[in-house]
Each structure stands twice: as structure tokens, then as C-alpha cells.
Amino acid sequence: MYDCRTCGACCKGLLVTLEIVGDEVVPPWMTRDDRFFGPVMRERNGRCIALSGEIGKQVRCRIYENRPQVCKDFAPGCSYCEDARKRHLFGAQMVPTCP
Ligand code: SF4
Ligand code: SF4
Numbered sequence: 845m846y847d848c849r850t851c852g853a854c855c856k857g858l859l860v861t862l863e864i865v866g867d868e869v870v871p872p873w874m875t876r877d878d879r880f881f882g883p884v885m886r887e888r889n890g891r892c893i894a895l896s897g898e899i900g901k902q903v904r905c906r907i908y909e910n911r912p913q914v915c916k917d918f919a920p921g922c923s924y925c926e927d928a929r930k931r932h933l934f935g936a937q938m939v940p941t942c943p
Contacts, residue, residue, distance in 0.1 A: 846920045846929070852903030853928035854918055855895040860885035862912050869910045870894075885912065900933045 862875060862883040870885070874893050878884045886893040894911070897903035905911055919925065 846925070848920060849904070850900070850902060851929065851933065852891075852895055852897065852899040853932040854925055855903070855905070856891035856899060856928070856932055858924075858928070860892055860912055861914055863914075870907055870912065874907070 859878070859881060861878075861881050862870060862885065874886055875883050876886045891899070892905075894906045895903055896906055905915070
């Protein structure tokens with residue numbers, strides 16, 4: 845399967861919602877309130893503010909241990925992963941599809 849550390853495609857262009865439950869701890873300055881979805885991760889240049897490095901080469905989630913549940917649940921190889929890779933690694937113009 846893919847090595848997420850050399851990818852990071854799904855950390856760009858997707859809204860990362862936050863569940864304020866359990867032990868999820870994200871620094872408040874990395875979050876914002878979305879009008880429709882409530883607390884979400886802030887973005888910078890279209891990518892999650894917690895992502896460092898270069899997409900498609902070497903990346904790191906700066907809050908990996910405390911990343912949002914939606915990130916923990918995101919499975920490499922799922923249809924959303926494949927779509928993100930096509931869009932951000934291979935430049936395909938496509939709309940994310942339902943699983
Ligand atoms: S798009 Fe897929 S392979 Fe790339 S970082 Fe996300 S889960 Fe990992
Ligand atoms: S919190 Fe981490 S894993 Fe989740 S989108 Fe941001 S950089 Fe990626």
C-alpha cells in the first residue's frame with residue numbers, strides 16, 4: 845500500500861472536521877469555525893495547516909498523535925485517497941467520487 849509520508853494528498857483540498865470528543869487535542873490556533881460544519885482545521889494555500897513538507901515528496905503531520913478522528917479513520921487506498929492522489933500527485937481534473 846502507499847506510504848503516506850511521501851504523499852499527503854488527502855491533507856489538501858478536503859475540509860477536515862473536528863470532533864470535540866475523547867482525547868482529541870488540536871491547538872486552537874490551527875482551527876476555525878466553519879459556518880456549516882462547525883470546528884474545522886485551518887487551511888493555508890489550500891492544505892491543512894498542520895501539514896509540513898512537500899506533497900508528493902516528503903510530508904509530516906505536525907499533530908500526528910492528536911490528529912482529528914477523521915484523519916485517523918482515513919484509509920490509504922480508499923476511493924477518497926485514490927481521488928486525492930490523482931488530483932494532487934498526478935494533476936487529474938476530477939471530482940471526488942462516492943465510495
Ligand atoms: S492520499 Fe492516501 S496515500 Fe496519500 S497521505 Fe492520504 S491516505 Fe496516505
Ligand atoms: S491534521 Fe494532519 S493528517 Fe489531518 S489533514 Fe491535517 S496534516 Fe493531514
